[in-house]
Amino acid sequence: MKKDRSLSIAARVLEIEAQAIKTLVKRLDRNFSAAIELILNATGKVVVTGMGKSGIICQKIASTLASTGTPSFFLHPAEGMHGDLGMIMRNDVLLAVSNSGSTDELIRIIPSVKRLGLKMIAMTGKKNSPLAKYADVTLDVGVGEEACPLGLAPTASTTATLAMGDALAVALLERRGFKAEDFAALHPAGNLGRQLMKVKDLMHTGEALPCVAIGATMREAIMEMTAKRMGVTGVFKGNRLAGVITDGDLRRALETGADVVHKTVDEVMTKKPRVIFADALAGEALRVMEERAITVLFVEDEKRKTVGVIHMHDLVKAGVV
Numbered sequence: 093m094k095k096d097r098s099l100s101i102a103a104r105v106l107e108i109e110a111q112a113i114k115t116l117v118k119r120l121d122r123n124f125s126a127a128i129e130l131i132l133n134a135t136g137k138v139v140v141t142g143m144g145k146s147g148i149i150c151q152k153i154a155s156t157l158a159s160t161g162t163p164s165f166f167l168h169p170a171e172g173m174h175g176d177l178g179m180i181m182r183n184d185v186l187l188a189v190s191n192s193g194s195t196d197e198l199i200r201i202i203p204s205v206k207r208l209g210l211k212m213i214a215m216t217g218k219k220n221s222p223l224a225k226y227a228d229v230t231l232d233v234g235v236g237e238e239a240c241p242l243g244l245a246p247t248a249s250t251t252a253t254l255a256m257g258d259a260l261a262v263a264l265l266e267r268r269g270f271k272a273e274d275f276a277a278l279h280p281a282g283n284l285g286r287q288l289m290k291v292k293d294l295m296h297t298g299e300a301l302p303c304v305a306i307g308a309t310m311r312e313a314i315m316e317m318t319a320k321r322m323g324v325t326g327v328f329k330g331n332r333l334a335g336v337i338t339d340g341d342l343r344r345a346l347e348t349g350a351d352v353v354h355k356t357v358d359e360v361m362t363k364k365p366r367v368i369f370a371d372a373l374a375g376e377a378l379r380v381m382e383e384r385a386i387t388v389l390f391v392e393d394e395k396r397k398t399v400g401v402i403h404m405h406d407l408v409k410a411g412v413v
Contacts, residue, residue: 105239105247112235112248113255119232120259126229127213128263131162134211136183138164141172143197145246146189146253153187153257160261161270169197177204186212191233191249193221202226215256217249231256291377292370294410295391295400302326302401306334310345310355313337322403324388327361333390333398335361367392370399374412377402 131138138157142150150166157164167176180186186205190198193216205212206226214227217234224230233256239247264270302320304313306329316325317337327335337360345352345360352360368377368389377389381404391400 108237108239109248109251112252115235116233116252116256116259123229123231124259124263127231127260128267130211130213130229131185131260131264132267134183134185136163136181136185138162138187139167139180139184139210140164140187140189141167141169141198141201142189143169143195145250146191146195149250149253149257150187150189152254153189153261156258156261157264160265160275161268162261162264169195169201172201172204173197177201180205180208180210182208182210184210186210187215188212188223188227189215189253190221190223191217191246191253193218193223195223198223215253217252289374289410289412290370291368291372291374291389291391291402292400294374294406294412295370295402296322296406297400300401301398303328304357305329306358308357309353310337310342310357310360311353313357313360314342314353317342322388322401324401326390326398326401327357328398331397333365333367333392335363336365336388336390337361338386338388365390367398368402369394374402374407374410378404378407378412381407 138154140150140154140157141147147166147168154164154166165179167179188198193214199222202212202223212227212229214223214230215233216223216230217232218224219230219232219234233249233252235248235252237243238245238249300320302316302322302325304316304325304327306327308327313325313327317323317339323339325337326333327337335357337357341360341362342352345355366380366384366386366389368380368391370391370393380389381387387404389402390398391402393399
């Protein structure tokens with residue numbers, strides 16, 4: 093019985109919070125567009141500030157903005173009144189968050205912010221609040237009810253605020269033309285960062301590149317494969333990749349009973365092999381290898397010149413797999 097009661101409570105909470113977010117969609121108007129333009133036109137950072145539970149949401153919003161191409165940081169308003177306002181520069185934009193719009197610590201920093209000439213975006217649940225009054229743009233994140241049955245603990249209101257922050261971050265990301273490569277540069281650590289490493293960061297180049305010229309004997313190809321220890325060699329015509337010979341190609345040739353050693357590489361190689369660009373993400377190289385059931389890809393630059401080779405082992409070692 094207790095379990096069923098808990099499930100019904102959880103369902104009610106999720107329905108209320110989902111409805112809070114849906115309501116925001118209907119409120120998207122020129123104010124949201126104006127907020128985006130204010131941030132895009134600013135040459136400084138977005139300073140996100142709020143107290144209590146709103147402050148925790150602000151920290152997440154600031155982090156999301158910063159990681160998606162919009163320089164941002166969180167300012168604790170109480171600490172701001174005790175010296176941290178020195179972190180704010182004249183070319184910044186202030187994003188002030190308060191459900192009531194009358195949080196004392198937040199209101200007290202407004203004169204200093206205005207004195208610096210900063211543009212201010214208010215994110216509040218009360219459109220006629222003091223915070224909204226002094227803001228250049230106000231985003232309405234008000235909710236019909238909190239999920240808390242007492243109406244006291246911020247629940248639906250913080251969910252709505254967080255969602256609006258995500259909407260701002262993603263809209264800015266799109267407007268800036270922010271790409272996966274940019275995201276990778278800001279996330280060098282962790283699984284996500286490793287997935288976003290580029291092929292050129294992991295590939296083997298120069299003397300480590302297994303290669304023989306077209307017309308070479310299979311004896312030469314086998315010696316090259318043995319020396320480079322990658323289970324493959326590229327077959328080149330000039331600096332262009334004409335084909336590849338893998339351990340699998342060699343095995344299949346031996347199964348025919350022919351004198352493989354004295355054959356030329358042209359007779360054994362796989363023509364038109366799958367390649368990948370040096371600027372491609374390592375995660376893309378992994379996807380191609382898994383789809384093709386192969387372990388090696390030769391790498392080309394934008395001029396279609398072969399510049400390296402990447403092995404599944406390289407992806408494993410880098411933690412991409």
